[in-house]
Amino acid sequence: MTTHESLAARDGGTGGLFATVRKALFSSPLHAVISVASLYLAVTLIWNFLDFALLRAVWTGTSRDACLNENVGGEVGACWPFVQAKLGQFLYGSFPLEERWRVDTTYVLALLVIVPLLIPAAPYKAMNTFFLFVVLPMSAFFLLYGGALLPILQGSLAWLAMLAGGSLILYVVLTGALATSHGMKRGLAGAAALAAGAVLWLLPPLDWLPGLALPVVETKLWGGLMVTMVVAVTGIVGAMPIGIMLVLGRRSSMPLLRYCSVAVVEVVRGIPLITVLFFAIYVLPLFLQDSPDGMVRVLIGVSVFTGAYVSETLRGGLQSIPKGQYESAQALGLNPMLTMTFVIMPQVIRRVIPGLMNNFIGLFKDTTLVSIIGIFDLLGGLRSSFTDPNWATPVSVYTGFAFAGLIYFAFCYCMSRYSMYLEKRLNPER
Amino acid sequence: MNSATNASIAVRMQAVNKWYGDFHVLKDIDMVVGQGERVVICGPSGSGKSTAVRCINRLEAHDTGEILVNGIELTDELKNIDVIRRDVGMVFQHFNLFPHLTVLENCTLALRWVRHLSASEAAAKAMHYLERVRIAEQALKFPGQLSGGQQQRVAIARALCMSPKIMLFDEPTSALDPEMVKEVLDTMIQLAADGMTMVCVTHEMGFAREVADRMIFMAEGKVIETAPPEQFFNNPAQERTLKFLNQILN
Numbered sequence: 289m290t291t292h293e294s295l296a297a298r299d300g301g302t303g304g305l306f307a308t309v310r311k312a313l314f315s316s317p318l319h320a321v322i323s324v325a326s327l328y329l330a331v332t333l334i335w336n337f338l339d340f341a342l343l344r345a346v347w348t349g350t351s352r353d354a355c356l357n358e359n360v361g362g363e364v365g366a367c368w369p370f371v372q373a374k375l376g377q378f379l380y381g382s383f384p385l386e387e388r389w390r391v392d393t394t395y396v397l398a399l400l401v402i403v404p405l406l407i408p409a410a411p412y413k414a415m416n417t418f419f420l421f422v423v424l425p426m427s428a429f430f431l432l433y434g435g436a437l438l439p440i441l442q443g444s445l446a447w448l449a450m451l452a453g454g455s456l457i458l459y460v461v462l463t464g465a466l467a468t469s470h471g472m473k474r475g476l477a478g479a480a481a482l483a484a485g486a487v488l489w490l491l492p493p494l495d496w497l498p499g500l501a502l503p504v505v506e507t508k509l510w511g512g513l514m515v516t517m518v519v520a521v522t523g524i525v526g527a528m529p530i531g532i533m534l535v536l537g538r539r540s541s542m543p544l545l546r547y548c549s550v551a552v553v554e555v556v557r558g559i560p561l562i563t564v565l566f567f568a569i570y571v572l573p574l575f576l577q578d579s580p581d582g583m584v585r586v587l588i589g590v591s592v593f594t595g596a597y598v599s600e601t602l603r604g605g606l607q608s609i610p611k612g613q614y615e616s617a618q619a620l621g622l623n624p625m626l627t628m629t630f631v632i633m634p635q636v637i638r639r640v641i642p643g644l645m646n647n648f649i650g651l652f653k654d655t656t657l658v659s660i661i662g663i664f665d666l667l668g669g670l671r672s673s674f675t676d677p678n679w680a681t682p683v684s685v686y687t688g689f690a691f692a693g694l695i696y697f698a699f700c701y702c703m704s705r706y707s708m709y710l711e712k713r714l715n716p717e718r
Numbered sequence: 719m720n721s722a723t724n725a726s727i728a729v730r731m732q733a734v735n736k737w738y739g740d741f742h743v744l745k746d747i748d749m750v751v752g753q754g755e756r757v758v759i760c761g762p763s764g765s766g767k768s769t770a771v772r773c774i775n776r777l778e779a780h781d782t783g784e785i786l787v788n789g790i791e792l793t794d795e796l797k798n799i800d801v802i803r804r805d806v807g808m809v810f811q812h813f814n815l816f817p818h819l820t821v822l823e824n825c826t827l828a829l830r831w832v833r834h835l836s837a838s839e840a841a842a843k844a845m846h847y848l849e850r851v852r853i854a855e856q857a858l859k860f861p862g863q864l865s866g867g868q869q870q871r872v873a874i875a876r877a878l879c880m881s882p883k884i885m886l887f888d889e890p891t892s893a894l895d896p897e898m899v900k901e902v903l904d905t906m907i908q909l910a911a912d913g914m915t916m917v918c919v920t921h922e923m924g925f926a927r928e929v930a931d932r933m934i935f936m937a938e939g940k941v942i943e944t945a946p947p948e949q950f951f952n953n954p955a956q957e958r959t960l961k962f963l964n965q966i967l968n
Contacts, residue, residue: 467796468796468800610812610814612810612812612814613814613816615777615810615814616808616810616814616815616816616873617816618775618776618777618803619775619777619803619806619807619808619810619877620803620807620827620828620832620876620877620880621800621803621804621828621832621880622827622828622831622832623800626831626832630827630831631816631827634818635816635817635818638818714818
């Protein structure tokens with residue numbers, strides 16, 4: 289028998305589409321029943337949705353009259369003029385109209401920095417990462433919040449230097465490399481960065497170029513998709529270092545670090561995100577004299593919360609690395625910090641991409657909980673738009689939620705597809 | 719112990735004991751490996767041969783006794799361990815290549831970050847050793863794309879890149895298909911011919927007969943017999959050795 293003939297025999301004689309479908313869906317009575325039921329369900333759901341969103345939808349209009357049953361002459365579908373009218377609120381919240389270019393600029397900047405980082409083949413990754421952790425936060429803060437440029441640069445640079453220095457010291461200690469000369473050098477560099485940041489922070493604000501300033505837009509005016517993006521992106525970018533520190537701390541040989549890491553992870557995972565947010569908004573100012581803006585506190589809370597989950601995801605991956613990897617690195621003379629940075633962590637992250645994406649997709653949708661503490665995100669802006677009497681119709685609510693659902697789905701689906709792309713791309717040996 | 723004797727000794731183990739909990743895995747091991755000497759350690763499984771070899775570069779820590787590598791004593795002091803590991807290379811049974819790096823990157827990683835060579839210097843040195851083990855054409859492949867024999871040769875090249883004075887082999891061919899055992903053994907024979915000090919744990923008696931200057935037979939954690947290959951294979955002094963040889967050579 290030729291290959292073709294043997295395959296045809298396996299496939300039951302006839303080839304082609306009909307046979308494939310028959311085999312896949314109707315190969316036995318039970319399968320046939322399940323297939324028919326599923327198809328019916330799928331078709332009904334999809335049809336109802338398309339009917340609502342496209343077929344029976346209203347596309348033009350200036351007020352609620354356009355979307356009422358009597359005026360349309362039948363069961364009215366989605367009220368898209370409502371979404372169009374409220375689009376500004378959905379995307380920008382109460383951000384002043386004339387300042388909205390700043391939000392758009394921030395989006396563009398974020399895309400320019402983040403997209404190359406997501407493409408494994410793109411070069412200059414180190415520079416790119418620098419932009420992500422240093423330039424983007426500073427520019428975004430300046431563009432979105434406003435204020436005088438130099439004092440903002442000074443303040444944010446100070447904080448970033450202190451965070452970077454502190455993180456480097458912590459990383460050296462956590463990988464157990466403090467005793468090595470290599471670790472010592474990195475630790476001292478970290479201490480220098482920490483000290484420089486502190487000095488910059490304590491200096492009086494630089495007031496030389498008063499002209500370079502943007503009008504301040506208080507964070508309580510922020511809203512809509514913009515807030516969702518700020519919280520989600522900051523949460524994701526902040527959660528990775530925090531997660532790595534926590535998982536290394538958990539495996540540290542020093543009991544104090546171990547107990548602290550375990551305590552942080554278990555406590556943070558044991559309470560709901562809402563509680564963490566309440567804690568960040570109301571309790572954190574009691575500990576810090578110069579309490580930062582409400583939005584900053586929320587960002588800290590979200591980063592720590594996601595970081596705890598990320599650390600457990602990483603821990604699962606870490607446990608799957610065979611002991612031989614550590615041994616061959618040791619045999620080559622790599623110290624613990626080099627081993628962790630170049631041998632272990634890259635393998636861990638490649639293994640837990642599905643788990644990490646899970647954490648991040650969950651975070652993206654959890655950002656909506658900030659509405660509980662009075663910050664308007666996409667859903668918050670949505671729900672406040674329902675109160676507008678000019679657009680109150682029975683279908684406004686459904687239209688609004690359908691629109692928000694589509695946006696959330698679009699983002700989460702993109703993240704999911706990217707995750708699969710990354711897995712294939714980074715695991716060529718699998 | 720005068721310095722002249724010290725200089726010519728690569729590895730000296732004296733009264734080394736090790737316990738895994740209550741299990742006494744190494745019992746009063748005495749072993750000497752001279753510079754440029756090729757020593758093959760054989761024995762039944764569970765005899766402690768791998769453990770003894772792994773103590774040489776501190777992958778395992780011995781409990782009592784003394785181990786000197788190139789004259790430096792192996793203790794808990796990190797500095798000594800670092801110096802010793804610079805001069806000792808190791809090849810493992812399961813290769814232990816870094817799967818997320820290419821073959822070339824596997825070899826240059828330690829060169830760049832431990833020896834502080836530049837990228838081009840490291841690449842040149844790595845290519846030199848990859849050519850020496852005859853696998854240079856696979857330099858940009860990932861370990862997962864190579865056969866077992868090729869991976870083990872890359873592992874040998876990777877260890878050689880650090881210019882060690884002593885090479886340790888922990889059953890390097892035990893995880894390989896028979897067709898690939900030969901290519902790895904040929905590489906090791908070539909290495910021996912170039913004068914490398916080698917301590918090799920293996921079951922490959924043909925290789926041992928050809929390459930070894932001295933055979934060490936271990937069983938149940940003890941060194942039973944030490945002898946040059948001709949004497950070891952043809953006229954072993956100990957009963958236990960004879961029993962082992964009969965089993966393995968049949």
